[in-house]
Amino acid sequence: xxxxxxxxxxxxxxxxxxxxxxxxxxxxxxxxxxxxxxxxxxxxxxxxxxxxxxxxxxxxxxxxxxxxxxxxxxxxxxxxxxxxxxxxxxxxxxxxxxxxxxxxxxxxxxxxxxxxxxxxxxxxxxxxxxxxxxxxxxxxxxxxxxxxxxxxxxxxxxxxxxxxxxxxxxxxxxxxxxxxxxxxxxxxxxxxxxxxxxxxxxxxxxxxxxxxxxxxxxxxxxxxxxxxxxxxxxxxxxxxxxxxx
Ligand SMILES: NC(=O)c1ccc[n+]([C@@H]2O[C@H](COP(=O)([O-])OP(=O)(O)OC[C@H]3O[C@@H](n4cnc5c(N)ncnc54)[C@H](O)[C@@H]3O)[C@@H](O)[C@H]2O)c1
Numbered sequence: 001x002x003x004x005x006x007x008x009x010x011x012x013x014x015x016x017x018x019x020x021x022x023x024x025x026x027x028x029x030x031x032x033x034x035x036x037x038x039x040x041x042x043x044x045x046x047x048x049x050x051x052x053x054x055x056x057x058x059x060x061x062x063x064x065x066x067x068x069x070x071x072x073x074x075x076x077x078x079x080x081x082x083x084x085x086x087x088x089x090x091x092x093x094x095x096x097x098x099x100x101x102x103x104x105x106x107x108x109x110x111x112x113x114x115x116x117x118x119x120x121x122x123x124x125x126x127x128x129x130x131x132x133x134x135x136x137x138x139x140x141x142x143x144x145x146x147x148x149x150x151x152x153x154x155x156x157x158x159x160x161x162x163x164x165x166x167x168x169x170x171x172x173x174x175x176x177x178x179x180x181x182x183x184x185x186x187x188x189x190x191x192x193x194x195x196x197x198x199x200x201x202x203x204x205x206x207x208x209x210x211x212x213x214x215x216x217x218x219x220x221x222x223x224x225x226x227x228x229x230x231x232x233x234x235x236x237x238x239x240x241x242x243x244x245x
Contacts (some may be wrong), residue, residue, distance in 0.1 A: 001214070003029040003140070003225075005027035005029075005030040005224040006032070007082075007085060008032040008081055009032070009034070009135075009225060010028050010030050010034040010036060010086045010087065010115070010120075010124065011033055011089055011119060012036045012037070012042075012061075012088055013036070013087050013089040014033070014034075014037055014046065014089070015038075015039070015045070016042070016046065016188070017082060017188035017189055017214055017230070018139065019090070020050075021218040022214075022222075023219050024088060025215065025222045026225070031225075032055045032081070033052065033055065034057045035056065035059070036058075036060075036061050036090070037058075038062055041085055042192055043060060043138065046058075049144060056114055059072050061074075063088075063112060064087070064088045064112045065120070073127065076124070079109035082130065084128065084133060085225050086120060086121060086135070086137075087221060087225075088111060088116070088137070088160075090116055090139045091112065091139060091190075092113065092155050093109065093150065101152060105152055105233075106152045108152075110156050112159065113153070113156035113228060114155075115119070117138050118163060121136055128221050129174045129176060132174070133175050133176065134171070134176030134230075135176065135224065136164075136167060136176065136179075136182070137179055138164050138178070138181075139180070139217075140157045140161050140182040141153070141182055142182055142185075142240050144161055159180075161180055164178050164180040165234045169234065172233055177224070177229065177232060179235050181210075181221055181231060181234045181236070181238075181239055182239070182244065183240060184206065184243035184244060185238045185243065186211065186214060186216070186239075187211045188214060202243075208241025208244065209244030210241065212241060214234045217239045
């Protein structure tokens with residue numbers, strides 16, 4: 001039997017990057033996936049690339065907008081089959097040195113990365129609990145410990161760890177585990193946007209001497225979603241080639 005046979009997993013930010021790799025890995029493991037992302041056209045392209053047939057569903061939704069998240073929860077409620085797991089992967093950066101950071105840059109990152117994870121968990125937890133088997137995996141970052149130029153992002157990703165641990169405590173009795181993965185430097189559009197000199201500096205610091213691939217993160221997420229991780233809750237798994245040591 002495959003690791004995630006017949007489980008249904010919602011993946012935010014699933015249209016590209018790490019979220020897309022998580023969707024690929026979940027499908028290979030036998031799960032059905034619900035891709036959530038901002039634009040319907042990006043979701044259609046992603047679903048075509050996945051070639052998962054009936055096992056792939058898509059919903060356009062801004063995770064930072066509570067009304068849209070509520071509407072998504074209603075739509076999922078009306079869908080036949082169980083909802084077993086949520087991967088809170090949608091995330092953004094708006095980097096700037098703290099002395100120059102605008103309130104808008106601060107707030108937009110907190111809204112998507114932290115409040116978005118809260119809203120998705122808050123409005124889907126009832127459905128996930130119904131399965132009497134549930135998983136929530138949140139994307140934190142090695143930057144949660146602090147990173148110059150990313151006060152907003154670091155605070156959001158440290159907040160995600162606090163959210164993860166608290167939900168783990170509150171949901172353990174319902175057989176719902178809640179964990180986080182903290183990637184290091186992974187090659188996606190997010191890191192392509194980093195200026196070359198800063199990229200080179202990051203890459204020099206990685207003990208494994210290579211950047212991570214989205215599939216490196218996806219493999220850890222699938223493990224946390226699987227039955228093999230049933231007794232693991234409230235943890236943060238670094239997927240960083242040693243960068244976070
Ligand atoms: N790439 C890295 O090196 C790295 C390192 C540590 C943590 N992470 C985290 O991993 C996650 C995925 O990162 P990535 O590198 O794949 O990023 P990415 O920018 O390539 O993809 C992010 C996806 O999230 C979607 N998204 C953004 N805002 C959204 C919103 N409000 N509602 C719904 N969807 C939204 C985007 O449209 C995009 O498809 C993020 O949470 C990121 O912070 C990435």
